[in-house]
Amino acid sequence: MLITQKAKIIFLSFALSSSAVFSQAHNVSEGYQKPTDPLVVQNLEEWQDLKFGLFMHWGTYSQWGIVESWSLCPEDESWTQRKPEHGVSYNEYVKNYEKLQTTFNPVQFNPQKWADAAKKAGMKYVVFTTKHHDGFAMFDTKQSDYKITSSKTPFSGNPKADVTKEIFNTFRKEGFKIGAYFSKPDWHSDDYWWSYFPPKDRNVNYDPKKYPEKWNSFKQFTFNQLNEITSNYGKIDILWLDGGWVRPFHTIDPKVEWQRTIKMEQDIDMDKIGTMARKNQPGIIIVDRTVPGKWENYVTPEQAVPEHTLSIPWESCITMGDSFSYVPNDNYKSSQKIIETLIKIISRGGNYLMNIAPGPNGDYDAVVYERLNEISEWMNKNQSSVFATRSVAPYHEGNIYYTQSKDGNTVNVFHLNEDSEYHAPAEINFSLPENFNPKSLTILGISSKIQWKKNNNIIKVKFPESRKNLKYATVIQIQQ
Known part of the structure; x- marks a missing residue:
């Protein structure tokens, strides 16, 4: 090196x-x-x-x-x-x-x-x-x-x-x-x-x-x-x-x-x-x-x-x-x-x-x-x-990180918890990329329907009980 x-x-x-x-x-x-x-x-x-x-x-x-x-x-x-x-x-x-x-x-x-x-x-x-x-x-x-x-x-x-x-x-x-x-x-x-x-x-x-x-x-x-x-x-x-x-x-x-x-x-x-x-x-x-x-x-x-x-x-x-x-x-x-x-x-x-x-x-x-x-x-x-994605503003806010698909139709929102062993939160709020209009939202690794709502440019997501099975980091995937 x-x-x-x-x-x-x-x-x-x-x-x-x-x-x-x-x-x-x-x-x-x-x-x-x-x-x-x-x-x-x-x-x-x-x-x-x-x-x-x-x-x-x-x-x-x-x-x-x-x-x-x-x-x-x-x-x-x-x-x-x-x-x-x-x-x-x-x-x-x-x-x-x-x-x-x-x-x-x-x-x-x-x-x-x-x-x-x-x-x-x-x-x-x-x-x-x-x-x-x-x-x-x-x-x-x-x-x-x-x-x-x-x-x-x-x-x-x-x-x-x-x-x-x-x-x-x-x-x-x-x-x-x-x-x-x-x-x-x-x-x-x-x-x-x-x-x-x-x-x-x-x-x-x-x-x-x-x-x-x-x-x-x-x-x-x-x-x-x-x-x-x-x-x-x-x-x-x-x-x-x-x-x-x-x-x-x-x-x-x-x-x-x-x-x-x-x-x-x-x-x-x-x-x-x-x-x-x-x-x-x-x-x-x-x-x-x-x-x-x-x-x-x-x-x-x-x-x-x-x-x-x-x-x-x-x-x-x-x-x-x-x-x-x-x-x-x-x-x-x-x-x-x-x-x-x-x-x-x-x-x-x-x-x-x-x-x-x-x-x-x-x-x-x-x-x-x-x-x-x-x-x-x-x-x-x-x-x-992860793969075939690119960066997208706002890139990073607190413990939230973003990527998007190359066609721009999917945004991936990552939640980290660096201070300890990872535990997914019961609820999370985050900003959307500018001019992105969400139609559907899923949490990767969870099959049940997710409760979420949009208020101006902020998304609020409630996690189901099965969030306890998520390890290392959570990915919220949003389609427009």
Whole structure:
């Protein structure tokens, strides 16, 4: 992930002013360019209908139960701390980290189990980390031997060794859109962190203008790997590029704290990469995250939700636990909190990309399946209020949130109770969207007729006794 100074492992509470956090994590107010390619526009519209996606950070680092990649970075941050048992000196630590390749053997890997659970919970697309900043490829790249399919990796002898291929094929078969996460920086590559110099921070450790041949070699390496991913892995709908410090120097926003640390030109030639990706995958959505322009087709707040609706396509990537990578005994959010987060996001026009990290054995923790099953029970009753909807004013009033159908004939009113276990009220009042004339009203999950009346622009609803069976959040669906 793209790390801000604030939050890597700690979830940013919605009780905080998320707009301040959001603007630091991702400046979205300037530079967005709406795609003009009709296939991209269509794909983006379809993607906005999906609302709920699965993110997976997985790599050799899961064996140590640590933050993905970042302990290799020589920046003194609390979330990049190295454990002494993994190496006393920095060089020893790096050597031991890279040796994790020789013990990575996730024999319980079963992508069908993941796809079944995610599909049941209402997830409609998946984004998988084909390569994180540490440079370990979870796909069969021909550009490096630092990969899961290398003979150095025990799992290479497994028929499912190319886990990216297995995940994409399995989820695609189940109707998911497919997203490939890829890190533009590569801390294993001698063309990015050149061994002639020690790494100083997350950035390239030499001046690309002073050593253009070195940088051109890295550009070609990156191009080749992305060409492999977009050529050899079936239909891919989203190319999700992380590591926003690899960018043209003129795109740096000095108002964003982490971008002020970028001292050198790191232009990776996104025009060449994007053109190639669109040739291989017509209509592919490209997310060059945090780099405004034609290759950032939607924006990606991390561990935060904007306070207000945005006029451009966006997606919040938020962990189910506290960490993006696998941590033993992680603190997984409750199903109620996950559903509340989903409602807040879709009411503001966004998508929710929820991260679940597989462990070193190749499976999720048991509690993950419990959460997904609980979410599925709510989603079965309420999915018509979630998918293929858009935001509608007044968006949010107190504990009331709104979405509407794309044709504008249905308004969905969500009632939350964030302070405790959810209990539906006996009665509720709420505003109607402007110029909406209700003809019928139902409470999803309740079959009996509902008492309601309209007074000016206010709807008053009386709940039946069966409201006690409602869990997590109530959806009132109104037709005109």
